[in-house]
Amino acid sequence: MLKIELLDMSFENIGLPAAIVKTLIELKFNQPYPIQEKAIPAILAQKDVLGIAKTGSGKTASYVLPILANLLQVQNNKNRHIDVLVLVPTRELAVQVQEVFALFNKNLKASLKTLAVYGGVSINPQMIALQNVNILIATPGRLIDLIESKALHLTSVKTLVLDEADKMLNLGFKDEMEQIFKLLPTKRQNLLFSATLSPDIEAINAIVLNNPEVIKIEEEEEAIDLINQTGYFVEQEKKGPLLRHLIKSQNLHQVLVFTASVYKADNVANKLRKNGVEAQSIHGKKSQMTRLNALNDFKAGKLRVLVTTDLLARGIDIEFLPCVINFDLPRSPKDYVHRIGRTGRAGRTGIAMSFVAEEDKHHFKIIQKKMGKWVDMIDSANIEF
Incomplete structure (x- = not known):
């Protein structure tokens, strides 16, 4: 709706x-x-x-x-x-x-x-x-x-x-x-x-x-406090398996996944479908009908995972979106806030997870510093998946 x-x-x-x-x-x-x-x-x-x-x-x-x-x-x-x-x-x-x-x-x-x-x-x-x-x-x-x-x-x-x-x-x-x-x-x-x-x-x-x-209208600081943020240290090649593990083990639904490129968005969605998770990708190179159908199915809860680039970070409002996952980190702290801001709205709590590879660690520290909030980090090497 x-x-x-x-x-x-x-x-x-x-x-x-x-x-x-x-x-x-x-x-x-x-x-x-x-x-x-x-x-x-x-x-x-x-x-x-x-x-x-x-x-x-x-x-x-x-x-x-x-x-x-x-x-x-x-x-x-x-x-x-x-x-x-x-x-x-x-x-x-x-x-x-x-x-x-x-x-x-x-x-x-x-x-x-x-x-x-x-x-x-x-x-x-x-x-x-x-x-x-x-x-x-x-x-x-x-x-x-x-x-x-x-x-x-x-x-x-x-x-x-x-x-x-x-x-x-x-x-x-x-x-x-x-x-x-x-x-x-x-x-x-x-x-x-x-x-x-x-x-x-x-x-x-x-x-x-x-x-x-x-x-x-000044942004309310408490809005970001409604979002439960978690970061995962993970090797680049293990991001896909970790994503599938988290979705299945935590029984996540209506998950918005952000990637760095069109190619990666398609690849992540394809891998999810091959592993039994209903997923579609949406980006500027998709046809208009494909984009609208995927977005409408996602909003209606018919699609478990929507994988995208920063196309949806702003301008599209999805009511009560429960979970956002940064498969790849955005370029700027401001974009990070826009991404995770898709969840934790209307007084409801939301979940935001970020995958942090070795080369991303310094950048993620900058994001957290600019955001004024430190994120709990988990080493995925200690997770069996």
Whole structure:
């Protein structure tokens, strides 16, 4: 089931229209997250917003709800001239954002058409589906393809959203975004959401945002305390057997395994399946249908293990994920926190395990120092597997 980034919400006094409040009440959402409490009134007031908050803190709903409310008041009637453009870094996030828009749009009298477009699938159905779209969620590359094909125009865009903006810059979308910015109308509302406030974000803020309302939600230190972290000293060639041993001996289910490369993700998943563990790999080189099916099966608990690269470290929210395993360590301490942060949410405890080879020992010490928390280490040489 899709996790809507809301907890027991109460928006009667926050300015949202009755139709949206009614939907929230039906879904038993009464209380906003901090990012929603601050961002929604600002967006309703047509202000530019720079929102900094960790993944899973409610960023998506903080712009979806007020955007729908504002569009109920004013929308254009030109075909293939969209009102709202949401730029995201991955196909999975595009689908997830569209699902949130659809959930809160379904009970509105003036139904607003939303569409998610991304690469890796045929462009022709997307070109046809763009007719009368109000809200478009897109990855930058596919958006440019559609523009060059004359399938849509950006001259009527009233609101631009950059979701996971820091991730987009890290993935090298900067040139594509600058190309898109030149096609947008100068007068528009700009909403930029990010998990971190990096120098790149500050630079793009200066280019895109106009006197923005800056909302920075500090990460709660206790969140990481809900994660039971364990490290295993292990030789590189024994990582696979150790992984299989831990999954079977501890009867682990819904295990998200991070590897350093696409090749290794496929290899680890294949070895797990050969040893009787239901597993799939998911990464950028998989087809869109394969990725979505694997992710949906994993979320639903039908798939025991999902093996991935850092593709899923941010931007995808899996409710109550019990276990994360770092088969390979990430490059930076920040990425480590993002990875293990997939678990230990909503007040529930989670498990994070990390495999540390001889050449990784110094790097893992740096990760722990930056994290401000030391991890209990186990020598796998003392484990029979």
